Amino acid sequence: MLSKTIEKALNEQIQEELYSAHIYLSMAAYCDNLNLPGFAHWFRTQSEEERAHGMKLYSAIVDRGGRVVLGDIKKPPTEFKSVLAVMEQSLAHEQKVSASIHKIYTLAQKEDDYATQVMLQWFISEQVEEEASVSQIVERLKLVGEKSASLLYFDKELGKRGKE
Template structure:
């Protein structure tokens, strides 16, 4: 059985994961409006991953005899100055999710909730990958610039996500 403290924290993490999903979908809409379908493809896959994370937590709470409480989701921003600014936001957002998951893990440690610690391990590992990927794309954008062939090549590269 989950403690009330961990149940509350996991429900808050579900909210953050749903917000992440909503944010990435908003970002995809923005990049589609800029005629960058590869960026939009990458962001839509990210959106699906975040939705999956929320549902993984949802299932976990139920499996542990807790109660899922869906909290309100804020409206994400829909305007970005540029693709670079968008990926700066992606990296910043992923860093905030990492911090949130780390705090959840700390609560599970404090409460000696070993099952929650084990469940969170996959989230912790994935956040390392998420931050590295966002950082790599951001640095590529900074080197390539936001106009011309380099941007189009990156757009095509991002379109291949999930095809490997």
């Protein structure tokens, strides 16, 4: 059985993941509007993954006899300065999400909730991967520059992203 504290924290994390799905869809729309379908595809895929993360937490709560309670999802930003700015914002967002998962892990340790710790280990590794891939895109974007022809090649490359 889940403690009320952990149940609340996991419900808040569902909210965080669903908001991530929302923010990435908004970023996809921005990239589609810039005629960068590869970047847009990358963000659409990212958005789907975030929803799947939310559902993973949903199941984790249900499996432990807890109750899923959904809240509001706030309006995501819709305007961005540039494609680099979008990627940088996405990196900052992932860093925030990692910190929030680490907080719940510490809480689960304090409560001797081993099952939640094991479940969250997947999320901790996933965050390492996500931060690494977004940070690589940010750095490579700085290398090619936003107004160069290479940006179009880069766009093509991101368009090849499959579902992980």
